[in-house]
Amino acid sequence: MGTQSPATRFFVRVGVGRAGYAGRVEPQRIEVLDRGLWAFARPFRALDTLEVGARMTVLGLEDGALLLHSPVRLDDADREAIRAVGPVRAIVAPNLWHHLFFGPAAEAFPSAERWAAPGLSRRRKDLSFHGELGTAQPIFPGVEWHVVGGSRLLGEVLFFHRASRTLVATDFFFHVLHRDDALARTYYTLSGTYGRFASSRLIRAAVWDRAAARETARWILDRDPRRVTVCHGEVFDVTPGSLESALRWLLV
Numbered sequence: 001m002g003t004q005s006p007a008t009r010f011f012v013r014v015g016v017g018r019a020g021y022a023g024r025v026e027p028q029r030i031e032v033l034d035r036g037l038w039a040f041a042r043p044f045r046a047l048d049t050l051e052v053g054a055r056m057t058v059l060g061l062e063d064g065a066l067l068l069h070s071p072v073r074l075d076d077a078d079r080e081a082i083r084a085v086g087p088v089r090a091i092v093a094p095n096l097w098h099h100l101f102f103g104p105a106a107e108a109f110p111s112a113e114r115w116a117a118p119g120l121s122r123r124r125k126d127l128s129f130h131g132e133l134g135t136a137q138p139i140f141p142g143v144e145w146h147v148v149g150g151s152r153l154l155g156e157v158l159f160f161h162r163a164s165r166t167l168v169a170t171d172f173f174f175h176v177l178h179r180d181d182a183l184a185r186t187y188y189t190l191s192g193t194y195g196r197f198a199s200s201r202l203i204r205a206a207v208w209d210r211a212a213a214r215e216t217a218r219w220i221l222d223r224d225p226r227r228v229t230v231c232h233g234e235v236f237d238v239t240p241g242s243l244e245s246a247l248r249w250l251l252v
Contacts, residue, residue, distance in 0.1 A: 030081070031235070034164035036060025036142075038085070039229060042072040051181045054098075057168045057229045058082065059161050062142035065089035068112070069159060069168050070098045070231050071105035079108050088112040090140060092133070094170045095156035098231060099124055113138065117155045118147055133157045146219045148172060149212030154203060158216070160223045167225035172216075173246065174200055175233035197228070197236045198246050210250065217250040 031039040037059060044054040056074075059067040066082065067090045074082075082088065088109040093099040095117045106114050106128070115138060116129040130136070134147040134157070142163055148156040159168040174193035179185045188194035192201045207213045221243060228236040228243075236242075244251065 030078075033057075033227070033229070033235060034166065037161055037164045037166055039235070040072055040074070040078060044072070049183070050187055051179070051184045052187075052232050055229065055231050057159075058085070059140075059143055059159065059168065060086065060163070061089060061140055062163075063089075067092060067140055067143060067159075068105060068109070070094050070170055071101040073101050074105065074108065082109075090115055090138070092157070092159075093117055093120055093124075093127075093129075094159070094168075095154055096120055096123065097154075098170050099127070103127055117157050119152070119155045144223070146216065148216045149214075150209035150216070151203070151206045151213065152208070153206035158220070160225065165224065165226040167220060167223065167228045169228055170231045171203060172199060173228055173230050173236070174198060175228070175230050175236040177234050193233075197242060199249065204249055207250075214250050217247040220247065 031041065033039055037057070039055050039057050041053065041055045044052055046052050054070070054072045056072040057069040059069060061067060064086050066086050066088045068088060069092050071091060090113040091102065091105050091109060092115045093102045096119055099120060106112065114127070114129045116132045118132050118134045121127070121129050121132055131138070133145060142161065144160040144162065146158045148154060148158060154171060156170050156172050158172060160166070161168060174188070174191070175197045176188045176194055179188065185194060192198060225243070226238050228238065230236065
């Protein structure tokens with residue numbers, strides 16, 4: 001393997017390999033969620049004003065390769081840690097709003113397939129994609145995916161990591177338990193997502209075809225996830241009835 005940096009040796013030592021590792025490791029922003037499932041949480045200010053935070057989830061595929069979901073800003077140590085885990089097979093921009101750091105991620109992992117949410121390639125003509133999910137039907141071993149129905153504004157694709165029974169969402173769900181910044185607390189409170197696991201009022205208002213969106217709710221419940229990763233907020237551990245409660249606006 002050649003000479004390993006201290007960062008690589010650290011990640012290998014704590015078990016951030018293909019076998020996975022249950023628990024949370026230091027530094028705090030790097031999360032080992034389950035066997036074959038990791039996350040990188042980073043600060044992020046929308047419009048350089050509103051601190052909303054961001055999380056990239058790394059899904060281990062059945063063949064040992066990786067899928068990067070919603071890339072965040074990565075430094076050299078982050079990129080090296082990912083390479084120590086396994087080869088990156090695919091990078092996904094999972095909705096119409098999460099694509100800012102897609103280009104740098106694609107440059108860092110040039111052999112990876114590059115997949116876009118429905119409609120994103122028209123917005124980001126400066127980026128090169130292999131295709132759009134929904135139009136194309138790529139297979140990611142051990143991972144299912146589903147295009148959220150009934151909302152052109154969001155254009156989101158949900159993912160389900162079968163081995164860990166984890167639903168990977170972008171903006172379809174939020175789970176913001178605390179924010180020090182008063183503006184961020186106000187924003188999430190007004191959106192109906194502060195201190196709870198929920199879809200925001202904006203996402204609900206953007207649904208124009210409730211029947212199609214209801215199919216998404218059924219898809220989620222049929223997978224019976226044990227956790228949900230979100231891009232904004234904390235990872236959510238599913239409890240009995242919690243998903244049904246969060247999806248009640250679609251199920252009624």
